Amino acid sequence: MWERRGGHVDVTEPGRAPSSAGAADFLARFDGDLEAAIAALRAAAGTGTPATTAPIPTPRRPARPRSGRALIDVTDLRKTYTVGRQKIQALDGVSLTIDEGEFVALVGASGSGKSTLLQLIGGLDKPSAGRIVVDGADIGRMRDAKLSTFRNSTIGFVFQFFYLQPFLQLVTNTEVPGMFAGTKRGPRREHALSLIDEVGLTERAKHRPREMSGGQMQRAAIARALLNRPKLLLADEPTGNLDSVTGATIMDLFEQIRDESGTTVVMVTHDEEMAARADRTIRLRDGLIVPQEVPA
Numbered sequence: 215m216w217e218r219r220g221g222h223v224d225v226t227e228p229g230r231a232p233s234s235a236g237a238a239d240f241l242a243r244f245d246g247d248l249e250a251a252i253a254a255l256r257a258a259a260g261t262g263t264p265a266t267t268a269p270i271p272t273p274r275r276p277a278r279p280r281s282g283r284a285l286i287d288v289t290d291l292r293k294t295y296t297v298g299r300q301k302i303q304a305l306d307g308v309s310l311t312i313d314e315g316e317f318v319a320l321v322g323a324s325g326s327g328k329s330t331l332l333q334l335i336g337g338l339d340k341p342s343a344g345r346i347v348v349d350g351a352d353i354g355r356m357r358d359a360k361l362s363t364f365r366n367s368t369i370g371f372v373f374q375f376f377y378l379q380p381f382l383q384l385v386t387n388t389e390v391p392g393m394f395a396g397t398k399r400g401p402r403r404e405h406a407l408s409l410i411d412e413v414g415l416t417e418r419a420k421h422r423p424r425e426m427s428g429g430q431m432q433r434a435a436i437a438r439a440l441l442n443r444p445k446l447l448l449a450d451e452p453t454g455n456l457d458s459v460t461g462a463t464i465m466d467l468f469e470q471i472r473d474e475s476g477t478t479v480v481m482v483t484h485d486e487e488m489a490a491r492a493d494r495t496i497r498l499r500d501g502l503i504v505p506q507e508v509p510a
């Protein structure tokens with residue numbers, strides 16, 4: 215009798231291993247990492263006290279192989295903001311590649327340039343110098359009208375504060391990107407309802423945002439971002455105002471989206487626990503990528 219949630223194991227019968235029928239499933243939860251599974255059982259059973267939520271070491275997951283097909287290719291990207299006479303170098307020569315089907319976390323101290331990088335990758339702002347290629351398109355050089363069409367068809371955005379329309383029901387909120395894309399009403403609604411089902415909100419389809427919790431609103435925002443079947447999902451602090459258990463369910467959803475649709479997910483986060491759920495972490499400092507340690 216156990217359940218793993220948000221990096222914790224809930225054990226109602228301490229010291230008792232899962233049944234053999236459940237053992238394979240139990241191990242699968244640790245991505246086959248036997249050591250981590252044993253450590254979790256020990257941590258839960260070893261104290262002799264009736265364990266409730268015993269912290270477990272983060273399972274060491276084997277790195278997921280990258281697809282090798284770049285969806286995002288950024289070269290020597292620079293962004294300078296000018297405020298009055300002051301120049302702020304937000305990005306100072308960033309180069310990176312993110313593959314199709316990768317789930318990447320962008321981390322770094324406040325002001326290191328994470329949101330700026332995400333906005334440039336999403337074509338929401340123009341670079342001062344450098345190149346950004348997304349799905350084969352050089353978006354830094356695209357004209358606004360073309361860029362807007364490209365964004366709408368290729369990229370879904372998820373932000374910390376959801377940006378749901380307060381006066382619209384969830385199903386209509388989810389349909390909004392399809393309205394901009396000119397999708398017919400019938401198929402649009404059908405698709406919105408299937409996405410709402412995928413994020414577990416079927417019973418809330420007719421509810422307005424104020425009738426939902428923060429986690430539900432974030433799941434709604436993710437359903438909306440997926441409406442136009444984007445190849446790329448960009449998320450800026452998607453768990454920023456959620457508790458850690460609810461935040462973990464959003465990470466589950468991102469993993470599911472990556473696995474089921476091959477969608478690339480790029481997420482900015484301050485939260486190292488959430489970042490650890492990604493396939494790869496890219497760390498920024500002072501507008502530059504911090505070189506990764508190469509494992510010995």
Ligand SMILES: Nc1ncnc2c1ncn2[C@@H]1O[C@H](COP(=O)(O)OP(=O)(O)OP(=O)(O)O)[C@@H](O)[C@H]1O
Pocket residue numbers: 295296297302303304322323324325326327328329330331
């Ligand atoms: N529109 C803007 N005008 C002027 N300066 C800006 C603008 N946007 C960002 N900056 C500055 O650029 C730098 C990078 O900001 P950015 O928001 O990308 O950092 P961040 O790593 O996302 O920070 P945080 O984690 O606090 O959101 C900061 O010094 C910030 O003040």
